[in-house]
Amino acid sequence: MTDIFTPSRIKELEIKNRIVLPPMVAFTFAQEGGFVSEENINHYEQMAKGGAGLIIVEATCVNHKGKLSKDQLEIWDDKYIDGLSKIVKVCHENDSKVFIQLHHAGLRTSEDVTEDIVSSWDYDDGKRTARALTIEEIHKIQDEFVNAAVRAEKAGFDGIELHGAHGYLMTQFFSLKVNKRTDKYGGSLGNRMRIALEIIEKIKSKVRPDFVIGIRMGSNENSLEASIEMAKEFEKYVNYLHISTGFDNTPLDVELPDDFPCNWIVYGGTKIKENVDIPVVVVNSIKTKEQIEYLLANDLADFVAVGRSQLADPSFVNHIKNQEEINKCINCRPCKWYRDGRKCPARVR
Numbered sequence: 001m002t003d004i005f006t007p008s009r010i011k012e013l014e015i016k017n018r019i020v021l022p023p024m025v026a027f028t029f030a031q032e033g034g035f036v037s038e039e040n041i042n043h044y045e046q047m048a049k050g051g052a053g054l055i056i057v058e059a060t061c062v063n064h065k066g067k068l069s070k071d072q073l074e075i076w077d078d079k080y081i082d083g084l085s086k087i088v089k090v091c092h093e094n095d096s097k098v099f100i101q102l103h104h105a106g107l108r109t110s111e112d113v114t115e116d117i118v119s120s121w122d123y124d125d126g127k128r129t130a131r132a133l134t135i136e137e138i139h140k141i142q143d144e145f146v147n148a149a150v151r152a153e154k155a156g157f158d159g160i161e162l163h164g165a166h167g168y169l170m171t172q173f174f175s176l177k178v179n180k181r182t183d184k185y186g187g188s189l190g191n192r193m194r195i196a197l198e199i200i201e202k203i204k205s206k207v208r209p210d211f212v213i214g215i216r217m218g219s220n221e222n223s224l225e226a227s228i229e230m231a232k233e234f235e236k237y238v239n240y241l242h243i244s245t246g247f248d249n250t251p252l253d254v255e256l257p258d259d260f261p262c263n264w265i266v267y268g269g270t271k272i273k274e275n276v277d278i279p280v281v282v283v284n285s286i287k288t289k290e291q292i293e294y295l296l297a298n299d300l301a302d303f304v305a306v307g308r309s310q311l312a313d314p315s316f317v318n319h320i321k322n323q324e325e326i327n328k329c330i331n332c333r334p335c336k337w338y339r340d341g342r343k344c345p346a347r348v349r
Ligand SMILES: Cc1cc2nc3c(=O)[nH]c(=O)nc-3n(C[C@H](O)[C@H](O)[C@H](O)COP(=O)(O)O)c2cc1C
Pocket: 022, 023, 024, 025, 026, 058, 059, 101, 163, 165, 166, 216, 244, 283, 284, 285, 286, 305, 306, 307, 308, 309, 335, 336, 337, 338
């Protein structure tokens, strides 16, 4: 029976256990200009020492005009490779595999960064506005993702994760709520996925064969059924799927089984897992050993991502291994880590 410490593989990459640190920005840690700081390095070193088999480094922007926050890490130029390679080194030295999440915020780009905010289509919800990208601009952004992946490989990462979740640019193409294009990047599911599929194909042609490519996507993108269709299509292109929420947080229209010990976001991940043959990572508010064991033992997930609970207790995995008490995340709303990780009230210093 699969348990937390049963090693597994994504493509050929062996991962020592089933716990993933999901991508989580630590805005106050980056240096001016989006460079990796000592604090970023120490943060990931502490996470790797804590025992996670796979670390996915936070959303890192492929274009400085698509930044979520001016404090975000960047990867749009070769000058970032050296700093990022130091994160890779501390993860590998501590026996964790490491990917990096590649990101463009689209209509959620910070107004501190640019006034020219772009999306799949003209957008105005009364709070945010964006203009539709031209085809030439879509191609430029695709190249930026590809070049970022090549830099990630040069920095020593074991793989990349495309950020196709949480309302950012890719979801703005996937979602019918935003994407009203009538050209080859809008309309049918295949057309709405095209931006991502073309990026993946180009990345594959430029990186070594064993470099891992995955995508984070929602199980609620348009509907669960539509998300399953998306996942089945992505399965032909990527090495793993990381299932969270899509353009927005609209809950799935399904009833959870009485004995299911997690929320609807995790449940959506398990439904995708049922329909694909590549590894699936599930996530959201998973905080206990018992929840993780349930998901693995029942073959509902291949990997379990534990976010805030590892921020609150960087030794979360080792504590489980050694049967020691976990220092519990207390669910601050919003998580203090968005503003300053040093202020996490649960964190053991
Ligand atoms: C401080 C913070 C930063 C986050 N940054 C990212 C990010 O960079 N990319 C991403 O896809 N999700 C991000 N998320 C979402 C997490 O990856 C994860 O999906 C979410 O926290 C739910 O999992 P959890 O309950 O185990 O924390 C962030 C969450 C937090 C709390």
